[in-house]
Amino acid sequence: MIQTSGKVVGGSFIIEDTDPSQIVTPEDFTEEQRMFAETTREFVEGEVLPQDEHIEKLDYELTVKLMRKAGELGLLSSDVPEEFGGLGLDKVSSTIINESLAKASSFALSIGAHVGIGTLPIVFFGTPEQKRKYLPELATGEKIAAYCLTEPTSGSDALGAKTTAKLSDDGEHYILNGSKLYITNAGFADLFIVYAKVDGKDFTAFIVEKGLEGFTLGPEEKKMGIKGSSTRPLFFEDVKVPVENLLGEVGKGHLIAFNILNIGRFKLGAGCVGAAKEAIELSSSYANKRTQFNTPISKFPLIGKKLAEMNISTYVMESMIYRTAGLIDDILKDIDHSSPDAGVHSAKGISEYALECSINKVFASEGLDFVADEGVQIHGGYGFIQEYKIERIYRDSRINRIFEGTNEINRLLIPGTLLKKAMKGELPLLQKAQALQGELMSIMSGLPLDGTLEQESHLIGMAKKLFLFVGGLAVQKYGTALEKEQEVLSSLADLMIQVYAAESALLRTQKMIAKSGEAKAENAVQMTQVYVHEAFGRMEDIAKEALAYMESGDTLxxxxxxxxxxxKSSPVNTVAIKRAIAARVISAEKYVV
Structure with a gap:
């Protein structure tokens, strides 16, 4: 892999191969990490789920009480450095906690917004004084945080914000005017990370405390899903925010906003993995209990096919998330959060894997939607009834494709970020694309690939060449105008997403084989086979569509x-393989690796 100072360069997966030993997988979890997962599950099952009905009715007092209980267990402090009252855990551990909370539905979102986009701006970008003042109480849940970026006229276009901040004549306060929309935790938060334009032009972040004069809340939004989480608008009318609550530098708010969104996208993916696993558990259990024509519906091949595909999608999702967690861990582990320049190093580290965070967000949110939808279908009419939790998982999942930047915006960011890295000389992308032109006429089908996952490894290698082929033509044809060709950019993003997804599953399975042997990895091998072959077929269709748009006639x-x-590839018997995978899921009545 391409590395800088011993760190893997973000986006390099698309032009280089990765050694399986370089990635983090769930099979690598330590005993301590597994204990965090167990502690989280016990808290959710023992404390949260018995109160589920009340939480869904939006009981502020109960939610805050439970969040403080979570704080006592350390579930709010994993990302807070030890010197500021937290546990200072690695990102893999905090990801495990995030995934394990998913069964708590709306409550998981309340915690997620607090520990992620609410607390992390101060962790990464706060001054030492701000960290000492706020982080200990955020780590325990004594104070709850919210993140305030979206406005009535600016969502994806965050820099189009209208909220303003003006330094007071005495230099003691910034005076805020404007509004924010769709703010999670607004109803009971104590601290708000608010973005405003100083003098109407310099996008800047502030820490705003509840109770300031002129700071008011609008009514709760009536939502399709996540009904147990608070979502309200905020209004600022000459709100005086002390100058010491400026977060970062004036005019540098975008560095905080976009990098925190990157982490938010990644954490969102982890929550999707947890929800998908619960959907499989609910659906497989239901399929074994529900009979039609005197037969459990789990015995019908088309139901089995759904369960197999749900399991495969979740395996790939999980493989991607923990691979990315390992990358982020590695690049952030040496940051001294007490140093004045911690924010600079944090921004640089997080932005390195912005592209991978967007890929995780898009794939996981759409993967969960698929799993939830199939779960409802397996439940039949019962899946449409609120008494069955799969109905709520289906409704709750829909927001994920909008949260943290819509999937459309993220699809534009993925190739856009890659090209920027190439133009800065961080990746030899264009050189690789040019070199491919000389190889194209000499590419041969090669020898038969009969070893375990050999053909799948070959297909992923060819998929990377396919991306370089289509991407190279797009850059050649459009140049700097490529940014206006959104359909082409979306196609390039989808090719990259499929490569990262397929390769993450392949590398995880290869690592599993190396560690435990092929026999113990049989299910993983089969899931990888199916996913890689089906993904390769999708990539061919994506490429055809892009080529047909860019060219015509003899050139096309x-x-x-x-x-x-x-x-060119040899098909595998996916029907038989999915039946084998389905049998294991049906027998276990849960997600199986």
């Missing part, structure tokens, strides 16, 4: 002949 026919050479 030439490019399609190259595409045919790049996408």
């Amino acid at each position: 026919r030439t490019q399609l002949s190259v595409l045919k050479k790049l996408t």
